[in-house]
Amino acid sequence: MKILVPVKRVVDYNVKVRVKKDETDVELDNVKMSMNPFDEIAVEEALRLKEKGIASEIIAVSIGLPEVQETIRNALAMGADSGIFINCTSRLEPLSVAKILTSICNKIKPDLVIMGKQAIDDDMNATGQMLSAMLNWGQATFASKLEIQDKKIKVGREIDGGIENIEVILPAIVTTDLRLNEPRYASLPNIMKAKRKPIDEIKIEDLNIDTEPRLEILKVEEPKSREAGIMVKSVDEMIEKLKNEAKVI
Amino acid sequence: MKTLVIVDHNNNKLEKSTLNTIKAALKLGNVDLLVLSNNCKDICNELINVKNINNIFINENDVFKNQLAEDVADFIYENFKDYSNILFSNTSNGKNVAPRLAGLLDTMIIPDVIEIVDKQTFRRPIYAGNAIATCKSKNTINIITIRTTAFVETEIGNETVGIIKEIGNLTVNNLSKYLDSELTKSERPELTSADIVVSGGRGLGSAENFQILEKLADKLGAAMGASRAAVDAGYVPNDWQVGQTGKIVAPNLYIAVGISGAIQHLAGMKDSKVIIGINKDEEAPIFSISDYGLAEDLFKAVPEMESKIN
Numbered sequence: 001m002k003i004l005v006p007v008k009r010v011v012d013y014n015v016k017v018r019v020k021k022d023e024t025d026v027e028l029d030n031v032k033m034s035m036n037p038f039d040e041i042a043v044e045e046a047l048r049l050k051e052k053g054i055a056s057e058i059i060a061v062s063i064g065l066p067e068v069q070e071t072i073r074n075a076l077a078m079g080a081d082s083g084i085f086i087n088c089t090s091r092l093e094p095l096s097v098a099k100i101l102t103s104i105c106n107k108i109k110p111d112l113v114i115m116g117k118q119a120i121d122d123d124m125n126a127t128g129q130m131l132s133a134m135l136n137w138g139q140a141t142f143a144s145k146l147e148i149q150d151k152k153i154k155v156g157r158e159i160d161g162g163i164e165n166i167e168v169i170l171p172a173i174v175t176t177d178l179r180l181n182e183p184r185y186a187s188l189p190n191i192m193k194a195k196r197k198p199i200d201e202i203k204i205e206d207l208n209i210d211t212e213p214r215l216e217i218l219k220v221e222e223p224k225s226r227e228a229g230i231m232v233k234s235v236d237e238m239i240e241k242l243k244n245e246a247k248v249i
Numbered sequence: 250m251k252t253l254v255i256v257d258h259n260n261n262k263l264e265k266s267t268l269n270t271i272k273a274a275l276k277l278g279n280v281d282l283l284v285l286s287n288n289c290k291d292i293c294n295e296l297i298n299v300k301n302i303n304n305i306f307i308n309e310n311d312v313f314k315n316q317l318a319e320d321v322a323d324f325i326y327e328n329f330k331d332y333s334n335i336l337f338s339n340t341s342n343g344k345n346v347a348p349r350l351a352g353l354l355d356t357m358i359i360p361d362v363i364e365i366v367d368k369q370t371f372r373r374p375i376y377a378g379n380a381i382a383t384c385k386s387k388n389t390i391n392i393i394t395i396r397t398t399a400f401v402e403t404e405i406g407n408e409t410v411g412i413i414k415e416i417g418n419l420t421v422n423n424l425s426k427y428l429d430s431e432l433t434k435s436e437r438p439e440l441t442s443a444d445i446v447v448s449g450g451r452g453l454g455s456a457e458n459f460q461i462l463e464k465l466a467d468k469l470g471a472a473m474g475a476s477r478a479a480v481d482a483g484y485v486p487n488d489w490q491v492g493q494t495g496k497i498v499a500p501n502l503y504i505a506v507g508i509s510g511a512i513q514h515l516a517g518m519k520d521s522k523v524i525i526g527i528n529k530d531e532e533a534p535i536f537s538i539s540d541y542g543l544a545e546d547l548f549k550a551v552p553e554m555e556s557k558i559n
């Protein structure tokens with residue numbers, strides 16, 4: 001079984017992002033970048049399927065500036081077998097990413113795509129579902145448990161009321177939730193080994209895909225800030241404030 | 250402009266946040282509703298008095314019992330292509346189906362909208378709510394999910410307003426199948442629409458210790474929430490998680506206990522009207538967004554608070 005894992009380079013989750021003065025975007029200069037945490041979980045899940053003897057090959061794909069090759073290297077250092085780098089300098093929306101991934105899937109024919117449920121930069125939660133629609137494959141979003149059974153995959157999904165179990169015919173798309181697994185750290189020898197693993201480069205122009213954004217970003221602003229609060233000294237004072245000042249209890 | 254709201258439900262009951270989504274939709278044009286279920290009647294009864302609605306379309310079929318994304322998205326795609334806007338609530342159902350529909354329609358989804366500026370301009374949070382983007386849509390059909398805490402519920406009157414019509418061609422997918430679900434049972438109010446939310450974090454230390462928080466919640470008639478760390482540690486079920494990747498809440502009062510206040514947690518609760526933080530570390534970031542902070546051991550403060558509230 002062949003597994004494709006799309007990985008995205010995003011602002012590290014520990015960074016408190018700031019909006020640029022001219023309100024066109026957030027500040028990305030000199031900011032620590034990492035693999036989207038949900039994508040790390042996706043890589044880890046693919047690795048576990050390989051370790052169980054279910055998967056035979058794991059390919060990591062990333063789209064963007066040359067820097068995204070670092071993110072592919074991270075996936076290779078975790079244990080993925082090879083990478084695909086799609087060189088693209090313009091801003092891409094999930095719709096375009098899904099189209100690019102569709103073309104990659106048609107070419108390399110994976111049995112399963114495991115990807116993050118959302119990227120923590122634009123918080124879209126869209127690419128996996130869009131890709132499944134374009135390929136006409138089944139989808140299992142927000143996965144917190146996953147089991148392959150023959151030509152099917154059984155997935156526990158995190159839904160608003162609890163957990164839902166569904167079965168999807170392969171090939172399929174799975175999007176990962178946080179509790180699916182805890183990703184491993186790449187060991188030093190594996191980081192060294194990853195340097196020799198192959199990364200195929202594809203130019204976006206060669207794919208002939210319309211990647212023109214459909215949403216024009218007019219402005220990026222700071223959210224309304226909350227007024228500073230106060231520290232109270234005791235439970236009695238807290239209850240008094242809640243009753244008489246805030247009037248919420 | 251023809252605008253459709255996809256009604257969220259659990260087959261017997263309307264998911265209340267649909268009313269907030271209808272409110273948002275009314276800013277965009279003439280609103281029709283779509284109910285896809287194996288039992289539309291009870292859900293329609295809850296919708297029939299909603300003001301300013303044109304039609305309630307239904308398709309009653311066992312296929313829709315479990316709201317599989319493939320079936321629901323295909324159905325909407327086949328029957329509602331001529332609409333300008335199709336809105337979902339940003340519930341787990343909405344988040345599952347809406348992007349798939351957008352993929353079928355070759356349109357860019359506009360997720361998690363908190364404000365409709367005009368018919369093609371929308372505001373939405375990015376970077377865990379640390380920035381708000383204003384986007385102008387060049388789509389011919391807008392697929393939108395609504396952050397329901399950002400809109401009030403639409404008005405319900407006494408007269409029957411909507412007209413119910415059976416609609417649609419159905420093609421059944423064989424790509425996925427529902428097996429079963431493990432739903433959390435609770436007598437408490439629903440987390441995303443509760444007036445008061447009591448949330449606990451890793452500071453609680455165990456599942457048993459959460460009982461002291463639950464006592465406080467029950468005294469206040471509150472819903473229970475949690476940080477990711479508390480869910481990951483197995484103290485509480487996953488559907489209690491509040492945050493960037495959990496539920497978004499905006500109650501009148503949010504009580505954060507033993508929660509440090511990571512940005513991913515704040516993303517889910519910082520629009521609450523009043524926030525209180527209880528944490529033994531007086532430097533904890535939760536205090537920076539609390540209206541009232543109490544730097545004390547929760548095992549002392551929470552039982553005391555519970556006993557003093559009447």
Ligand SMILES: Cc1cc2nc3c(=O)[nH]c(=O)nc-3n(C[C@H](O)[C@H](O)[C@H](O)COP(=O)(O)OP(=O)(O)OC[C@H]3O[C@@H](n4cnc5c(N)ncnc54)[C@H](O)[C@@H]3O)c2cc1C
Pocket residue numbers: 013037038120449450451452453475476477478479490491492493494495496506507508509510511512513514517527528529530533545546547548
């Ligand atoms: C991609 C991603 C998505 C995430 N999404 C979410 C999300 O949706 N929601 C979310 O919550 N988190 C999310 N997180 C995790 C987040 O970064 C934090 O790790 C998490 O919120 C911490 O939970 P906590 O505050 O309970 O635990 P901690 O940060 O460990 O804080 C525990 C607090 O309890 C206090 N405490 C301990 N004992 C006591 C006591 N006896 N009395 C009083 N106070 C006490 C401590 O002082 C401390 O401040 C996400 C992380 C990532 C990477």
